Amino acid sequence: MSTGLDIFDRTVQESNLWLKAVMDRLETADRHRAYVSLRAVLHALRDRIGPESAAHLGAQLPMLLRGLYYEGWDPTNKPTKERHQEAFLARIAQELPRATESEVEQGALAVLDxxxxxxxxxxxxxxxxxxxxxxxxxxxSFIQTAAKNRQEGTA
Structure with missing residues (x-):
């Protein structure tokens, strides 16, 4: 289905590619599961990194996903400071009330990948x-390695 506007058609196509990639990574045909995982992880990430970094990241998302990313955001709130896996996954799980712990973790891994x-x-x-x-x-792992090298000053 075409909207008649190239920019809208392009963002729908790009967003569907992201959604399909999340579905592949989750090994599911459930588009809704992939969508809610994508949304929840993007929100947790956005709230964790602070407004300036969140804006820089948001600018790189397809327009449709950018709207999803900014949905409900209050940039005047201080960034969340989850320091441990359990707290970060609990933050994501707030938007996935029916998901198991394993599904929340799989969603985080899939979306960040x-x-x-x-x-x-x-x-x-x-x-x-x-x-x-x-x-x-x-x-x-390629991001983990690059982040470690950056902090150590070797990249």
Whole structure:
């Protein structure tokens, strides 16, 4: 279905590619599960990294996903400061009330993997460096390695 506006058609197509990638990573055909995971993880990420970094990341998202990303955001709130896996996953689970712990964790891994492959690598690495080591495990290994190298000054 075409909207008749190239920019709208393009954002729908790009957003569907992201959604399909999340579905593939979750090994599911359930588009709704992939969508709610994408939304919940993007919100947790946005709220964790602070307004300036959140705005830079949001600018790299397809227009449709950008709207989803900013939905309900209050940039005047201080960034959340989850430092441990349990707290970060609990934050994501707030938007996924029917998901099991395993599904929440799988969603975090899937979304951050897809995000890492669709946004500027430098931006993904910069965001990953904002995460404490206990939370970096949710990022794909190539981002974890680059973030570690960046902090050590070897990249």
């Amino acid at each position: 897809v995000l890492s492959k669709h946004v500027d690598r430098g931006a993904a690495v910069k965001i990953a460096t904002m995460f404490p080591h206990d939370l970096r495990k949710f990022w794909p």
